[in-house]
Amino acid sequence: MSVTNDQIKLHGLKLEEYKKIKDLLGRESNLLELGIFSAMWNEHCSYKSSRIHLKKLPTKNEIVIQGPGENAGVIDIGDDDAIVFKIESHNHPSFIEPYQGAATGVGGILRDVFTMGARPIALMNSIHFGSPENSKTQNLLNGVVSGIGGYGNSVGIPTVGGEIKFNSTYNENILVNAMAIGHANKNKIFYSKAKGINKSVVYVGSKTGRDGIHGATMASAEFDENSDEKKPTVQVGDPFTEKLLLEACLELMKDNSIISIQDMGAAGLTSSSVEMASKGKLGIELDLNKVPCREKNMTPYEMMLSESQERMLLILEDDKEKEAKKIFDKWDLDFVVIGKTTDTNRLILNYDNKKVADIPIKALADKAPVYDRSWSKSKPIKNKVKVKDLKKIKIEDALIKILSSPNHSNKNWITDQYDQIVMCDTIQKSGGDSAVIRIHKKDKAIAVSVDSSANYCKADPKVGGKQIVCENWRNLISVGAKPLAITNCLNFGNPEKKEVMGEFVECLEGIKEACEFLNYPIVSGNVSFYNETNSKSIYPTPVIGGVGVIENLKKVIDINTKKTGNLILIIGKTIGHLDQSAFLQENFSIFDGPPPEINLTNEKNNGLAVLKLIKDNLVQSAHDISSGGILVSLAEMSMFSGLGLKIFKPKKLTNHIEYFFGEDQGRYLIEISPNNKSKVENILKKNNVFFDHVAEVQNDTFEIEKVLNLKIKDLHFYNNQWYKKYNGIN
Amino acid sequence: MKFEVTVTLKKDVLDPQGKVVSQTLKNIGIKNLTQVRQGKYFEIDVDEKDSSKAIDQVKEMCEKLLVNQIIEDFKIKKAG
Amino acid sequence: MKFEVTVTLKKDVLDPQGKVVSQTLKNIGIKNLTQVRQGKYFEIDVDEKDSSKAIDQVKEMCEKLLVNQIIEDFKIKKAG
Amino acid sequence: MKSSVIVFPGSNCDRDIAIALEKLQFKNSMVWHKETELPKSDLIVLPGGFSYGDYLRSGAIAAKSNILSEVVDAGKKGALVLGICNGFQILIECGLLKGALLRNSGLKFISKDIFVKVISNKNKFFNKYQSEEVLKLNIAHNEGNYFTNKEHLKELEDNDLIPIKYCNEKGEIDSNSNPNGSINNIAGIFNNNKNILGMMPHPERMSDKLLSSEDGLPLFLSLIN
Ligand SMILES: Nc1ncnc2c1ncn2[C@@H]1O[C@H](COP(=O)(O)OP(=O)(O)O)[C@@H](O)[C@H]1O
């Protein structure tokens, strides 16, 4: 019984691809095998369009313990401590069912981290929605936010930060990227590579139901009017079971019974078993009658393709089953031996005493198609925007407009739905430049930040790619952390389109260049293509999640200004780049022009200088300058502390609008005591860092003489309005 | 006019609550229990005398807010 | 044998969910709405052929776990 | 002082409370819910979290666990019992405390720093605080909207059984400073003997200066006689 052309297409495979399958099998495939191939060969699992480009990324240096290729990246932060982290997208499922889509996204990324032997210590996310006026946005926003909170809160991992952006490019295709960060002993990291023949393959966790069958295929298909019909594939998350699974796995990991462990993520049992076997260059044989099922009469096809959540596959050392089972019994979780490793190098599935599938592992993994898709060079916008009425606008009005816009409004409405404190190691919550999480019972911490700049990337993919890496680096520096490594989630449109593929290739070039220059390797990541609806692709949106280390907890810096009379210095040169700025977007609805240039030499030099000043105890608070420019960054510092600022007018740049709202890169604001002024200036001069005095801390009033005069409570008022109004809260 | 609306998870959709509830019932000694599935229940009172119009209104409420039709089904019944 | 159990908050107990739900329904333009009260719904399947015994079992489940009788009432119905 | 922290599947503030207790030299044991015997202890803590996923009603399923009958016995005999957040919900479900914790009035999970005012310090738990003192604590819950009938409310108010109420930074108790809709801004209550306390805010989260405040520590200090 061979498969039909229709079935092949329904599985998202091209006819040429099926031909290749036939060659690899040496025969026609049956339906079950076709399903397995489609799951393994789709974009989401095989990275067929991105693989050759991802290879170019820098992934190694002295602190990298495990780069891309495992469930998550692992870095060394000194002593015996390792940090395990990864970011992953759940865009398509979240658009269909925002609560469950976002919740299961969080669940999936947590499993990627704890499969490696790490206790998750923090969650972050990057979420992008369409314009607030779009009729779908509010519901999606509410659903995603409560889904993220609902899952993380229940498992008891603090959600400590992230970013949220609105842009009409996401009207029909939102982005939900979740990042998890875990802590492990660097000598006790667990991997997915199988070893040894005739070892037990054990299924643990929830039972298998008919959830999300073809979910992985869905993630690789663009939406159209018929997407409604794909609805039943939504998976429902069970954070309670996740918590049990987490504790049970970590308990089992205390001794040496696990040879290999792999979560069942996209393409469930299929991808987890194939991945283990493929990495170990072994075969695997499963008895599907043993798979714990939730519903009666589930078929082998359904079992192999189900994406039921909260499940794991283990390979155990001989004679360890009994002890291991005790642990899973304690936590009320299924624990069933469903197969064994073999030396056949094949995936063999048996059901009702019949062999129902028999596929060479290589055919599913190494031999999966790899495409060098054609791409066209982007045409970066070069012409600067000319705004006639630029000087007619009042600086005070422009600031208020930006502070009260959806993209710059205070995000408490969201973050108050996330438990940010549970585990009692959160030193800095969301709202500042990076979240800071203490390493449990130690005197050190890590800092984490997640960033993206879709508008910049659209205008000039390569510059945009560089810019996000740098902005992320800056955010870590601003809290006093030494940036160590990143994970990335590459959200793009349809790779079969030349322009989209071009954006991808060029963004990646920018990312690569910046990472190499800053010695900031990429240790894990995820690619999400086909973010496209009715042939309209989203703006290229690479998201960077960076991790840094703070070796001494006394040296954590935040954006809270501390004391009246203190000085605020700006580090880095201000030219006044207004194109693509929040200023032009919020005041003139102009989304044009080139993004600000990145000078990697200055970037690194400025950052390292700030870090040195922090180490020398010369900085009392710090903030990087990003969207909105100097004035918005200063306002953010004031709103945090409740202290005002007396802001000086620029000495050189005569166009005040350009000075206060320009988005030149590589800049920071630092607060110093006047007593340390000459010391700080000397260090900066010695390191060839450009700096200037921009403001002085004072009580209560945020002002520029004769230009702007606002009370801090007014700033709060404007900054706090939007979410409340949008959600009809009084 | 009063209505009773029951909202249940679609068949095959995981019901984490029902699962835990039925396990707990077994643990505290309830026998013969095959399955529990948990749903929502609404009592809705509308100020409309025409019964078919009223039902339409309740249906609209379900579709617009009360029910997540991607994973849930619903039933409307006139209250005794 | 299948049963449908509805659990509702007692009359004098505040129902924050019902309140917000009915406010939201009004906000999105539903007219004539007088009141919404939200409760729980269970579908319970027991392996017992004797109908009166089965009902007793379901009642026991309600009293022992499903219902907090200080604030909630319940009704049991045999499923059609 | 010996303390026991009961751990349910889904508890997630058990480690946090243990650390706060150990900081004050409590000899603490963690007790798994399947145990049938409580270690001898001066204080029994039911920690925060999502026991059994908060499914059915938060706290309802944990209230049926083996160890709870021991806790109930001990509580009735006068042992000090503290239920925080999910622990408070469990105390209500097992009948040691009266009333109900309903969904937050905004129907959203709320996690943030809030203020509470010490209404009564004449008890074992709050004697190291000043009366009327304003504390900054953290809340994180879905169902913290305390409700009870008029007679019981009067009983609580008349007998000094409400040790803390939500307020603002200045100590004003009003609807704006009520995060979840609790009746009379109640943030925690006692049983009649004042040996059993249930509270929604987390004192253990405010037991480390580096993280925020130490406003929670005197609560544990109060218990050390
Ligand atoms: N953009 C990227 N940069 C670096 N590594 C990547 C990227 N995308 C994917 N990877 C790596 O490819 C591997 C497979 O990823 P994925 O299929 O998302 O894993 P999982 O099945 O665990 O979700 C992982 O090791 C991941 O870190």
Ligand SMILES: [Mg+2]
């Ligand atoms: Mg994985």
